Amino acid sequence: MLQRALLAALALALPMSACDDMGAEPSMLDAPRFLAVRATPGALAPGDEVTLEALGWRVDAVTWAACATAWAPTDPPSCPAGEIALGSGNPLTITAPADVDPLWVRATATAPDGVLPIVRALASDARADNPEVLALDSGDGPLPVAVAPGAEQTVRARLSAAVDDGERVVSYYTSAGSFTPFRLYDEGVTTLTAPDAPAEATIIAVVRDDAGGAGWLTATLRVEAP
Amino acid sequence: MNPAWLVAISLFGADPPEIVRPEVTTPLPDLAAALHRRDLVHAPTVTVTIDTDGVPGDIAVVSGPGTRYERAIRDAVAALRFSPATVDGAPRAVRLELALPVDAPLWQGVARRAPEPTPIVRHDVAGIVLERGTREVLAGLPVILDGGRQTLTDADGAFAFDGVPAGPHALEIPAFDHEPERLTVTVPGDPLVVRLEPRSQRRYRTVVAGKTGDATKILVPVERAREVAGSSGDPVKVLESLPGVARPPAAGPSAGQISIRGSAPEDTRYYLDGLPLFQLYHFGNIYSVLQDPWIADIDYRPGGFSVEFGDATGGLLNVTLADLRDDGFHGDVDVNVYHAGALFTAPLGAGWTVGAAFRRSYVDAILSAVVDSETARFKTAPRYYDYQLRADWRPDRTRTLRLAVFGTDDDLQLVRSEPDPNDPSFTGFRLSRSFLQVQGTYTQQLSADVGMKLGLATSYQRLTVAPGGNLFDLTFDPVILRGALDWRGTSTFALRGGLDASLTRFAVDARTPAPTKEGQVASPTATQTVISAREEGFTGDLAGWVEASWRPLERVSVIGGVRLTGWSGSFDALAFDPRVTIAWDAGPLTTLSLAGGLNHQAPAPDETSTAFGNPDLTTERSAYVNVGVRQGFSDVLSVDVQGFYKALDDLVTPTTAPGAPRYDNAGVGWVVGAELLVRLTTPIVDGWVSYTLSRSRRTDRPGDPERFYSADQTHVLAIVAGVDLGARWRFGGRFRYATGNPYTPLEAAYYDASADVYVPRAAALPLSQRLAAFFQLDLRISKTFVFDTWELVTYLEVSNVSNRENIEQVGYNFDYSERQDITSLPLVPSLGIRARW
Known part of the structure; x- marks a missing residue:
């Protein structure tokens, strides 16, 4: 019996099997994709209005739904007590149900290869203020307007002041080239490797706190021969 | 002759x-x-x-x-x-x-x-x-x-x-x-x-031997087991080359875990001298925790074992300690790619002999150099050490007392300096596992026909698993008592019986999701509900067993027994296990056997935990039938064939209904198979061929489609051979083939913006696809230098000689749009050297 306890606990190691250095770069925006959902205010206030906004890449016609109970609208299992249709639009303002905490909302959009779902939990114990990306710079100065093909450009997201000791993670996305590392704690400096061909790169930094809050900022960088 | x-x-x-x-x-x-x-x-x-x-x-x-x-x-x-x-x-x-x-x-x-x-x-x-x-x-x-x-x-x-x-x-x-x-x-x-000067072949006359006392039992003397190519001198690893054992994966969270006859690794019990051993291997199963000079033999029973043992629906492995040599001061120093260790024994007189052993790995030094990167580094690289203290007392031929103190300490801490690109909550990982066990066994011949064996063990066991910001910290301190009496009544009748009892204090401090169970799709940790629980208390079990051996005819023996087990504390249940084995010596070299019975086992403690599971679960049950034929053809060749069927029910399985307990006993399954063991023993060449054909299926819940068990391997073949080349050179090889494990292909179900991860779902029926077949050839050559008062053994081992990329696991990129096979180690040479005197 006790030997089983040891083996059962080792099953917690399962997430270690994920591959983090293979396949498509998570920072590359090469297909329609949801990146984040922001609720304003960040903390769920049952009966109050909350504005939902999905950040996506080449995503439009966003439709929203929520679970009627505090249950993630996943598949499987899907919402056991049914879903509440919230409407369409991005952003969309809704009235939070009075007795569902956390409230799981799901945004979907139609993409060429299927439906893109994204879910997000809104909870009353979340922080009211979302973190923000105030600016994107190079770490030691302003971000240049253009970089050479194949060049490496450092990028850093300037964040709003932290409200507590909670951990904030910034993810970097680009429509041309790739970021390494893709994710950083707080105001760490990442590196954009520009594509070998001229392009106009849209770069996006998304900051998330450990309570589900999110904010983002988009910038453009030209990749062209000097 | x-x-x-x-x-x-x-x-x-x-x-x-x-x-x-x-x-x-x-x-x-x-x-x-x-x-x-x-x-x-x-x-x-x-x-x-x-x-x-x-x-x-x-x-x-x-x-x-x-x-x-x-x-x-x-x-x-x-x-x-x-x-x-x-x-x-x-x-x-x-x-x-x-x-x-x-x-x-x-x-x-x-x-x-x-x-x-x-x-x-x-x-x-x-x-x-x-x-x-x-x-x-x-x-x-x-x-x-x-x-x-x-x-x-x-x-x-x-x-x-x-x-x-x-x-x-x-x-x-x-x-x-x-x-x-x-x-x-x-x-x-x-x-x-x-x-x-010993002749070259002398040391290798001992080979894989077996005896059908239980339904199936294979005894592997340690001298032979440590020579198996691919084992790096670890005799316990011979288990991987025996019938009924699925080829253990070499990577992933279940690396090295032993699945026997289609049962889960946790359904198999390990014993040391008949007392429970909670940890047989260091983590990753890279090496066993026991110093092999003190192992006498490895007693493997894939199923249908005696009622002397219980609480297991899988197999049983009992490592028998060797007597300490009492003919002088002896030592053994072992250095290989994993560790360096030393062992000493000395007689004290008055029947006492004592010994001490210590071993420390240096895998950490190697891996720290290899793995350190800008994004991940080992805070504590994988390392283990183990130690053993022993004392034997043999005052005469009727009494033996064997005391042992042994323990291990394994630790691994990986720290990410940046968030994981797939799962930002995975900031690192810690796995720490240690134990200290004190045990004693005492055997005495009470009279000409009555013998007694007592065993007492207590230990401190600790396991800490901390993936990301989660934590699972388990400690338990069992006290175990086992006693048995053996009475030889007449020339045709004998009786054995005994009592097993254990009382365990446990403490759990957990802030973690419930473990992913066999057959389930693992979701990223950050998307799962974290359960915070602190539990402590006592749990215990008491079992009594009696077994009669009767020989109604000259060539027929019947061994039947019953075992009654009760659990109390964190889990309450009562189980009755009747088992019987009939053996017929059809000829001087032929034995037929038929066995059947029941095995019950308690669910895993997390499954009966109030916080993580369902305290109202009942025991899991296995009903088995075993048919065997053993045929000897000469002094040097024998063939064993075993057929078995196991019906599994009351298996603990996760529930899906809202509001239901996390687990119930709705699972059922069955395993059917046949095993072949051909043993060849000559003074020059020895070895064996082990082949298992089996199928293991599960139905998680009524109405669910039947699926493969995740370690189901249709064909498992191992060919082990060694040749004495003379002048103390020995050359050996091991070839293994196994059907690939079933797996569930995954695809992204959705993107969880709260956790910032993609969550997978099954893209086909559970465990409906298989990895490519595994095959691997390992070679080993050793040379023993014999001096007047000591020996020096050196060996070179090459694992995966063909450098085949065996697929151990399937991995995915961040959004499950691309799959990549995770392969086992390439060709790896390793050296070892050992001095003993």
Whole structure:
């Protein structure tokens, strides 16, 4: 019996099997994709209005739904007590149900290869203020307007002041080239490797706190021969 | 000629080179049947004089299963007849040391331990005969003076001649397992120490042996097991090359875990000298936690085991400790790619012998250099150490006390300096596992027919798993008592019985999601509900068992038993396990067996936990049938075939209904299979072929489609062989083939913006696809250098000689849009060196 306890606990190691250095770069925006959902205010206030906004890449016609109970609208299992249709639009303002905490909302959009779902939990114990990306710079100065093909450009997201000791993670996305590392704690400096061909790169930094809050900022960088 | 009966020989005769050895002319006895010990696995060893008519006499049991059996052993040997030994054509009386086969076609090597010592007094010519290198005393060898006078070495290997005139004399010691020695001695002179060079094949006469006492039982002597290529000298790893054992994965969270006969790894129990051993391997299963010089043999029972053991629906592995050598100070220093270790033993007198051992890995130093990167580094690179203290007390032949203190400490901490690109909550990982166990076993022959064995163990066990910001910290301190009585009633009836009890204090501190169970799709940790729980308390179980061995016909034995187990504390249940085995010795080399019964086991503690599971679960059950045929074809070849079927029910399975407990007992399953074990044993070449054909299926819930068990492997083949090349060179190889494991292909279900991860779902029916087949060839060459008082063993091992990329696991990129196979290690050479004295 006790030997089983040891083996059962080792099953917690399962997430270690994920591959983090293979396949498509998570920072590359090469297909329609949801990146984040922001609720304003960040903390769920049952009966109050909350504005939902999905950040996506080449995503439009966003439709929203929520679970009627505090249950993630996943598949499987899907919402056991049914879903509440919230409407369409991005952003969309809704009235939070009075007795569902956390409230799981799901945004979907139609993409060429299927439906893109994204879910997000809104909870009353979340922080009211979302973190923000105030600016994107190079770490030691302003971000240049253009970089050479194949060049490496450092990028850093300037964040709003932290409200507590909670951990904030910034993810970097680009429509041309790739970021390494893709994710950083707080105001760490990442590196954009520009594509070998001229392009106009849209770069996006998304900051998330450990309570589900999110904010983002988009910038453009030209990749062209000097 | 049966060389098995001529392990050691001494002659009262003339020129040794002309010796013709005696042969057994009567059928070999089935000792296990004669002794009513179908579980008899240790070959008794006797010394016996064969007179010129081939009649045995002066029979002395050197080693055996216990003094209560000595009479029966002597009777069995006395009933044998031999062709007389001859010297230059003339019949001569000889004295032999015989290792009696407990399994007619098989045999064990000569017993290491000599009989009771006798003192040596001063003589004109006197000395002691030892084996070169091991310093093992050689008893019963002839010593010839001046080509005429002769004597035998006694139990201490000593010999003496009196009345020898002063001056030079020729001394000759012929031997079969050693190179003969001729030397000149001068009288008067000092006592001699004669060291005989062992012949190359001697050490390898012991091979995989087996005995059907339980439904299936395979005994692997450690000397043979550590020579298996690919094991890096770890004898316990021989398990991976035996029938019924699925090829364990080499990577992933279940790396190295042993699945036996289609059951889960946690359904198999490990024991050390019959007492529970909660951790057999260091993490990753890279090496076992026990120092192999102190392992006598590895007793593997894939299923249908005696009622002496319970709480397991899978298999059983019992590692038997070897007696500490009491013939002087001995040591063993072992250095290989994993660790360096040392071991020492010393006799203290009054029947006491003590020993100490320590081992420390240096995998951490290697991996730290390899793995350190900008994004991840080892705070504590994987490292382990283990230690053992032992004391044996053998005041006489009827009593043995064996005390052991042993433990391990394994630790691994990986820290990410940046968030994981797939799962930002995975900031690192810590796995720490340690234990300290103190145990003692005491055996005593209470009377001619009654024997007793008591075992007491207590330990401190701790496991900490901390993936990301989560934590699971478990400590438990069990106290375990096992006692058994063995009564040989009549020549056809014997009875055994015993009690097992354990009481365990446990404490859990957890902030983690519930573990992902077999067959489930693992979701990223950050998307799962974290359960915070602190639990502590006591849990215990008490079991009583009785087993009768009855021989209604000369060649038929029936062993039936019942076991009643009760659990109380964190889990309350009662289980009744009846089991029976019928064996028919259809011929001198043929045994048929039929077995059936029930096994129950308690759910895993997390499954019955109030916080993580369902305290109202009941036991899981396995009903089995086993049919076996064992056929010997000669002294060197035997074939075992076992067929089995297991019906599994009341399996613990996750629920999906809202509001329901996390688990219930709705799962069922079945396993069917056949196992083949072909064993070849010659003085030069030995090895075995193990093949298992099986299918293991599960139905998680009523109405669900039946699926494969995740470690189901249709075909598992292992071919193990070793060749003595002479001059102490030995070459060995192991080839393994196994059907790939089933797996569930995944795809992204959705993107969880709260956790910032993609969440997967099954893209097909669970476990409906298979990894590519596994095959691997490992080679090993070793050379033993023998010096007067010590040996040096060196080996080179090459794992995965063909450099095949065996797929161990399927991995995915961040959004599950791309799949990548995770492969096992490429060709890896490794060196080892070992000194022992």
